[in-house]
Amino acid sequence: MKKTNLPALFAAFLVVSRLAADLHAQVVVNEYSCANLMQYSDTYVKYEDWIELYNPSDTPVDISGYHLSDNENKPTKWKFPPGAVINAKGFFKVFASGRDEVTNGISYHTNFKISQTKKSRSHRFCRPQRGDDQ
Numbered sequence: 001m002k003k004t005n006l007p008a009l010f011a012a013f014l015v016v017s018r019l020a021a022d023l024h025a026q027v028v029v030n031e032y033s034c035a036n037l038m039q040y041s042d043t044y045v046k047y048e049d050w051i052e053l054y055n056p057s058d059t060p061v062d063i064s065g066y067h068l069s070d071n072e073n074k075p076t077k078w079k080f081p082p083g084a085v086i087n088a089k090g091f092f093k094v095f096a097s098g099r100d101e102v103t104n105g106i107s108y109h110t111n112f113k114i115s116q117t118k119k120s121r122s123h124r125f126c127r128p129q130r131g132d133d134q
Contacts, residue, residue, distance in 0.1 A: 027061055027086060030054035034114045040093065043107040048097035049114045055086035068094060070112045078110040 031052040033039065042048050051068065055061045063084045069077035081102055086092040093108075100111035 026057075027053050027055050027063060027066075030091065032114070034096075042095045042097065042109070043103045046097070048095040048109070051094045051096060051110075051114075053086060053092040053094070055088060055090050055092070058088050060088055060090070061086050063092070068110055070096075070114060077112060080108070084108070 029051060032050065034049045036047045036049050038047060040047070040050060053063070063080045063086060064082045066080045066084075067076045067078060068080075069075050071077055078100070083105060084092075095107070095109045096112060096114045097109045098111060098113045099109035101109050103109075
């Protein structure tokens with residue numbers, strides 16, 4: 001399997017905000033794929049691109065209300081729904097399929113796609129703004 005190595009996109013993904021002050025964990029973007037040819041299929045048995053988050057702490061982290069985006073001017077483009085929790089020392093995969101849905105609380109799909117050929121794109125994982133409804 002061919003691994004995509006895009007230093008510029010990876011650097012953009014590292015724009016990871018820290019969690020709210022009352023949490024004692026920092027979720028990180030662990031890995032991503034913008035060329036998922038055969039590695040992971042979603043619930044539609046499609047090989048969509050994906051973003052993987054990791055919780056290195058010893059406690060679960062609720063990311064409900066947090067956001068992912070492919071546009072630095074719209075950092076709140078896709079919002080994690082209520083109940084989105086990353087287990088302690090756990091991974092959380094989100095498919096960047098453009099479907100904008102959650103299936104059975106286990107398969108998450110953003111409302112945007114990622115591409116290895118688009119330039120000047122920024123990808124972000126952001127905490128909710130104060131007063132943002134969760």
